[in-house]
Amino acid sequence: MTWRIPILFCLLFAPLAACLGQSPVQVEPADLQGSRPLEQLTQSAVVRDYLQSWQELQAALDWNQPQLLNQDFVGIAQDRLANTIAGQVGLGIHTRFLNPIHRLQIVFYSPDGLSIQMVDHAEFDDQVLAGDKVLATQRVRTRYLVVLTPAAARWKVRIFQSASEQ
Numbered sequence: 001m002t003w004r005i006p007i008l009f010c011l012l013f014a015p016l017a018a019c020l021g022q023s024p025v026q027v028e029p030a031d032l033q034g035s036r037p038l039e040q041l042t043q044s045a046v047v048r049d050y051l052q053s054w055q056e057l058q059a060a061l062d063w064n065q066p067q068l069l070n071q072d073f074v075g076i077a078q079d080r081l082a083n084t085i086a087g088q089v090g091l092g093i094h095t096r097f098l099n100p101i102h103r104l105q106i107v108f109y110s111p112d113g114l115s116i117q118m119v120d121h122a123e124f125d126d127q128v129l130a131g132d133k134v135l136a137t138q139r140v141r142t143r144y145l146v147v148l149t150p151a152a153a154r155w156k157v158r159i160f161q162s163a164s165e166q
């Protein structure tokens with residue numbers, strides 16, 4: 001029986017540790033007001049899946065391939081990001097997000113367990129390229145309001161809205 005605990009720990013937290021190792025991430029304690037209690041396993045899954053969605057977003061923007069969004073984004077978030085990619089294609093550019101840093105906080109978990117709202121204070125270098133030529137690079141600090149909903153095997157980003165930080 002005791003051998004199962006380390007195996008369970010590795011299965012549950014190794015994927016999260018792998019995602020966290022790819023870019024600096026700070027997960028602040030949840031600040032749930034009037035919503036359902038948040039289990040640690042749910043929080044870990046939400047953070048893991050959200051960070052995976054960032055990897056897919058980065059690849060989709062860099063390669064101008066909106067279908068790369070299908071695994072991690074749905075609804076409004078997917079539509080808006082696909083439109084962004086279409087705009088990039090029209091301009092003959094692509095975008096890279098470099099050196100991302102995330103400070104995440106879950107702020108709402110719906111009573112029915114069908115949505116989680118999170119705030120991501122993100123910082124990254126936004127690089128615009130035409131082919132291999134860098135046209136511009138700027139450091140971006142922004143606050144994302146994110147709503148995730150559960151799917152068959154993961155949490156998917158349904159709303160992904162940015163507001164620049166001062």
